[in-house]
Amino acid sequence: MKRWATDDLVYNTDLNDMVAGGNLVFASVAARDAFLIGDLAPVAGMTVYMQNDSITYKRIDVGGIGYWAPTPGTLMACMVTSSGSTVDQVLSPDGAAAVAYKTPANYGRNLNNCFSTTTYRFTPGVPGFYEMEGLANFYHGTVDGYRATWLCLNGASQAAIPGSWNHAFPGGSTTNTQFGIFTRTVCCYLGATDYVTHMAMHNSTGQTYLRGRSDTSSAGYQYNYDSCFTAKYLGL
Amino acid sequence: MAVRNWADGELLTSAALNEITSSMTMRFANAAARDSMLTGDLAPAVGMTVHLADSGMTFMYIVVGGTGYWAPLPETLCFYGRQAAAQALAGGQYSVITNFTLADHGNRNLYGWFDAAAGRFTPKIPGVYEFFGGVSMATATAGGAGYTNRCGMRLNGSPIAASENWVNVTSGSYAPVSFNARKYTYIMNGTADYMELDASTGSATNTVVTSGMAPTFGAKYLGQ
Numbered sequence: 001m002k003r004w005a006t007d008d009l010v011y012n013t014d015l016n017d018m019v020a021g022g023n024l025v026f027a028s029v030a031a032r033d034a035f036l037i038g039d040l041a042p043v044a045g046m047t048v049y050m051q052n053d054s055i056t057y058k059r060i061d062v063g064g065i066g067y068w069a070p071t072p073g074t075l076m077a078c079m080v081t082s083s084g085s086t087v088d089q090v091l092s093p094d095g096a097a098a099v100a101y102k103t104p105a106n107y108g109r110n111l112n113n114c115f116s117t118t119t120y121r122f123t124p125g126v127p128g129f130y131e132m133e134g135l136a137n138f139y140h141g142t143v144d145g146y147r148a149t150w151l152c153l154n155g156a157s158q159a160a161i162p163g164s165w166n167h168a169f170p171g172g173s174t175t176n177t178q179f180g181i182f183t184r185t186v187c188c189y190l191g192a193t194d195y196v197t198h199m200a201m202h203n204s205t206g207q208t209y210l211r212g213r214s215d216t217s218s219a220g221y222q223y224n225y226d227s228c229f230t231a232k233y234l235g236l
Numbered sequence: 237m238a239v240r241n242w243a244d245g246e247l248l249t250s251a252a253l254n255e256i257t258s259s260m261t262m263r264f265a266n267a268a269a270r271d272s273m274l275t276g277d278l279a280p281a282v283g284m285t286v287h288l289a290d291s292g293m294t295f296m297y298i299v300v301g302g303t304g305y306w307a308p309l310p311e312t313l314c315f316y317g318r319q320a321a322a323q324a325l326a327g328g329q330y331s332v333i334t335n336f337t338l339a340d341h342g343n344r345n346l347y348g349w350f351d352a353a354a355g356r357f358t359p360k361i362p363g364v365y366e367f368f369g370g371v372s373m374a375t376a377t378a379g380g381a382g383y384t385n386r387c388g389m390r391l392n393g394s395p396i397a398a399s400e401n402w403v404n405v406t407s408g409s410y411a412p413v414s415f416n417a418r419k420y421t422y423i424m425n426g427t428a429d430y431m432e433l434d435a436s437t438g439s440a441t442n443t444v445v446t447s448g449m450a451p452t453f454g455a456k457y458l459g460q
Binding site: 001002003004005006008010018021022023043044045046047058060061062071072073129131150151159160161162163164165166167182184185186187189232234235236 | 262276278287291308344451
């Protein structure tokens with residue numbers, strides 16, 4: 001890449017440099033990796049559009065290691081409690097924290113399997129800032145006390161990511177009442193190996209549940225009580 | 237002009253090559269290297285894209301009102317801060333939340349537009365910004381007519397009703413309580429416009445900064 005002057009010769013290295021500065025389109029990761037070698041080895045700033053997932057990636061370099069990062073604003077994960085499940089998740093009483101939901105299902109996005117449906121961890125693998133929030137839907141019956149939801153970094157027993165905690169006080173009730181609490185929107189820098197877990201709890205001695213099902217009212221309306229987690233990549 | 241259909245036998249001039257160069261994503265070590273090279277035929281032009289190795293970020297050249305800017309990509313996080321110490325909130329009045337100075341999980345302050353101590357964000361690129369934030373209060377108590385517990389955004393010193401979120405406490409008290417302002421999108425003029433996060437409470441209390449409850453404030457650039 002340079003400023004061109006009259007009578008300059010164009011070499012193959014110059015052409016490859018121009019190619020590297022363009023928006024390169026590939027059908028698959030294998031095709032990309034097979035082509036981008038030698039003069040066209042990945043360099044920071046290189047842009048590729050992947051037809052397999054219709055996402056544009058930019059090559060970034062963090063600490064001497066290269067990564068293909070999705071463009072800022074890319075939705076990484078949108079996970080909900082498994083649709084159709086009829087099993088509510090019992091929350092242990094007395095303030096014990098629990099992963100916000102089990103049997104998560106991909107509700108439109110689980111980019112590069114960054115969310116594990118077995119460990120319930122969001123591990124994006126690309127360094128950068130992430131915007132995240134979760135929703136926990138509680139079903140508390142007659143139980144008083146507060147319900148809370150938050151996001152944890154690198155371990156379900158770790159302290160909440162600052163600014164992610166949100167809680168509400170439903171109050172005692174003789175009716176079976178359910179309500180949702182969003183975590184606060186949090187922006188957090190994640191390194192290549194960092195992971196996030198969505199948690200929930202209640203602090204009373206009685207039992208309560210996280211909803212895991214959808215119901216249809218007598219009037220025919222579909223109620224969806226799924227808890228969910230979303231994460232968006234915001235870049236470096 | 238290089239952006240055209242080329243035919244066999246056409247000569248490729250240096251001007252055409254420079255125009256091709258200027259339409260690529262150009263890679264520079266830093267802003268100084270960028271500014272040194274992008275002169276003459278390669279002077280910044282609308283739509284030009286550069287990637288800076290020092291920040292790992294990509295910028296696009298835009299012109300607004302005759303002034304050129306190297307703008308980050310849409311959805312870029314401009315700033316995000318966490319309150320470092322509990323703040324006293326007087327009852328019955330709005331209080332600007334300040335002291336977002338605690339470095340934790342990667343604070344961000346792109347271009348230094350955020351005065352973290354004062355809690356004020358004054359962007360210098362005009363455009364659309366999305367704001368978000370929230371607080372935790374040690375207690376939320378009924379009382380203080382007209383100022384029940386709320387959190388919202390504040391533009392140029394005036395609260396924005398559309399950004400407010402309320403926790404109405406009609407009797408007794410809750411301790412603690414956490415809630416977000418509503419996310420708010422606004423076109424900032426890139427000169428004097430500034431945004432803050434504020435909160436109000438019925439009776440005097442303090443913010444809570446422990447564990448995950450700390451007040452936070454942030455914004456993303458969404459483009460033009």
